[in-house]
Amino acid sequence: MNKEFLSIKKLIETKGYKFTIQKRIILEELFSADIHLTAKEIYSKVKNKNIGLATIYRTMNLFTSIGIVKEIHADGMSYYELKMYSKKPLHIHFKCIKCNRIIDVDNTGVEIKYLKLNREIEESKKLQIHDANIMLIGLCDKCK
Ligand SMILES: [Zn+2]
Ligand SMILES: [Zn+2]
Numbered sequence: 001m002n003k004e005f006l007s008i009k010k011l012i013e014t015k016g017y018k019f020t021i022q023k024r025i026i027l028e029e030l031f032s033a034d035i036h037l038t039a040k041e042i043y044s045k046v047k048n049k050n051i052g053l054a055t056i057y058r059t060m061n062l063f064t065s066i067g068i069v070k071e072i073h074a075d076g077m078s079y080y081e082l083k084m085y086s087k088k089p090l091h092i093h094f095k096c097i098k099c100n101r102i103i104d105v106d107n108t109g110v111e112i113k114y115l116k117l118n119r120e121i122e123e124s125k126k127l128q129i130h131d132a133n134i135m136l137i138g139l140c141d142k143c144k
Helices: 003-014 021-032 039-049 053-065 108-125
Strands: 069-074 077-082 092-096 102-105 135-138
Touching: 003 021, 021 039, 021 053, 021 077, 039 053, 039 077, 053 069, 053 077, 069 092
Parallel strands: 092 135
Antiparallel strands: 069 077, 092 102
16 A cells, blocks of 8 residues: 555544445545546446445545545536645636536646635635635637
8 A cells, every 4th residue: 555545544544434445446546537526437437346326425425524535516516536645736627518527727827826816815814724616617628
């Protein structure tokens, strides 16, 4: 098990849960996917390993509640992406209304501005921001 997995395992156990083989398999999918996945998409990747959809919903709820995963809502759907050990922790999302694709806007220039914006709001409003969700809506370059 690599370092990331070990510390996630520890976190899950600290919260009083078991690090089951199912959790590990789902985590592996999240690490290898570079896009946002719905519970059904995760299911289609792991169903041959005897993991049911209910287990995936349960696991994703747990992962979200303890901060391993970030849940993104769009049109009544939930998409999941890694929050811990993500190569792009803070980014803006764009959703295409035609093909329903969710794109990460994660080039460095935007990330730094986004971070700065968060800091400015924290200072001016005396808040402490833990997370941010910005969803831009429109047409992607293929659907334009
Ligand atoms: Zn599109
Ligand atoms: Zn994203």
